[in-house]
Amino acid sequence: MRLLILLGLLFVLICHCSSKKTQEKEKPDWAKKDIRDFSDADMERLLDQWEEDEEPLEEDELPEHLRPAPKVDFSNVDMSNPEAILKLSKKGKTLMTFVNVDPSYSREKTEEITQIWQTSLRNNHIQAERYLIDDTRAIFMFKDGSVAWDAKDFLVQQEGCLEVVIENKNYPGLKQNLKMKKMEL
Structure with missing residues (x-):
């Protein structure tokens, strides 16, 4: 029993002696302040100091803007198809798509129909987050931007879809196409 206590004390003493602690003289001015007086920049420096001792994050754990771009092989791509x-180019990157629905729909109807579209996309293995931003407008956010065009092909065929906007390019929906046909007659 005494041996265990002695070994425990020895372990604590070794850990205490081997831990690196800076002397008051060696600390920068920002570190000498009371923690309650730290500015955002001071807190950022402290976080950077803590992260120095940690192992670097895996590539898939990094924020999207710090991940290396995936290698794109343009040799098999039809250059006539933009x-x-x-x-x-959007593979593995987050992409937002704006969807405008029939202006005669109420907010509840827009919520309901976009939820049905989101479920249909999920059933087709296309993961999208949906956010209603107006009574007749929603955002579909794709973690893998390359699937946004497949989703667009589905969305523009839906009855209440007025238009889909991806990368500032408008794609008329079924509702807008029907209006155009009526105007032509």
Whole structure:
């Protein structure tokens, strides 16, 4: 029993002696302040100091803007199809798509119909987060931007879809196409 206590004390003493602690003289001015007086920049420096001792994050754990861009092989791409090029360039990147629905719909109807569309996309293995931003407008956010064009092909065929906007390009929906046909007659 005494041996265990002695070994425990020895372990604590070794850990205490081997831990690196800076002397008061060696600390920068920002570190000498009371923690309650730290500015955002001071807190950022402290976080950077803590992260120095940690192992670097795995590539898939890094924030999206710090991840290396995926390698794109343009040799198999049809250069006459701009959507195919965009699909490849957005692979693995987050992409937002704006969807405008029939202006005669109420907010509840827009919520209901966009939820049905989101479920249909999920059933087709296309993961999208949906956010209602107006009574007749929603955002579909794709973690893998390359699937946004496949989702667009589905969405523009839906009855209440007025238009889909991806990368500032408008794609008329079924509702808008029906209006155009009525105007032509």
